[in-house]
Amino acid sequence: MGSRRRTRSRSGPGVLVLAVVLVGVGLLGAYLLGRLAVTAPQLAEGRIPPVAYEAYLAASAAAPTVTAPCAVDWTVLAGIAQVESHHGRIDPDHDLAANGDVLPPIRGAALDGTRGTEPVPDTDGGELDGDVQWDRAMGPLQFIPTTWRELGRDGNGDGVADPDNLYDAGLTAVAHLCARTPGDYGDRAQLRAALVGYNASGRYAEEVLGWVERYRTEPLADVIESPELTSPAEHPTSG
Numbered sequence: 001m002g003s004r005r006r007t008r009s010r011s012g013p014g015v016l017v018l019a020v021v022l023v024g025v026g027l028l029g030a031y032l033l034g035r036l037a038v039t040a041p042q043l044a045e046g047r048i049p050p051v052a053y054e055a056y057l058a059a060s061a062a063a064p065t066v067t068a069p070c071a072v073d074w075t076v077l078a079g080i081a082q083v084e085s086h087h088g089r090i091d092p093d094h095d096l097a098a099n100g101d102v103l104p105p106i107r108g109a110a111l112d113g114t115r116g117t118e119p120v121p122d123t124d125g126g127e128l129d130g131d132v133q134w135d136r137a138m139g140p141l142q143f144i145p146t147t148w149r150e151l152g153r154d155g156n157g158d159g160v161a162d163p164d165n166l167y168d169a170g171l172t173a174v175a176h177l178c179a180r181t182p183g184d185y186g187d188r189a190q191l192r193a194a195l196v197g198y199n200a201s202g203r204y205a206e207e208v209l210g211w212v213e214r215y216r217t218e219p220l221a222d223v224i225e226s227p228e229l230t231s232p233a234e235h236p237t238s239g
Helices: 041-045 050-061 074-085 145-151 166-180 188-198 202-217
Strands: 003-011 015-023
Touching: 050 074, 050 166, 074 166, 074 188, 074 202, 145 166, 166 188, 188 202
Parallel strands: none
Antiparallel strands: 003 015
């Protein structure tokens, strides 16, 4: 399995510089080399918006629809999403709508061979990523068009697989893990291998694992922003 490497730059209230490794036939994972210069405390703390939490629960529950033995705990998806985009709120200009849409949509830098990237000429005519010359990573979980066309799932049942919707992106991440690197994700070594398959970087995998551990062990009241979603008995971890 080949790999592609890229860095991603954004501008907003501050300039966010992200470095990532691109894997396989096209998944782009956004790996943070440094801490994002955000001002909102909940972003730095890794707290999860209620709609994101519900999206991860829904994707976890739907995992057996991908393959019969597929089981992905919601905390795995939360760990990935935290590292990739702070649960869709990559900077103070981005937020989540009640239906899980990330507004405005997140797009990575053009994969044009600069900034250490491997060039990825446009594969979708700009239909998905808005760029007719080069492919770009899309949405809160950072898929490129080729990967989305292969694995994209409709996680919220609206009839559309949308990389900018966290329900859809969450279930697509489940599909990527279970289809590409199946295993027992309750086992740290097997989960780490799957995360390296998601983004070919050991450092990325370790950062995600750190967030997974936090989300698994800390009280929900400390990681979910809404006080109504704090009962571990309602949503026990599966790992």
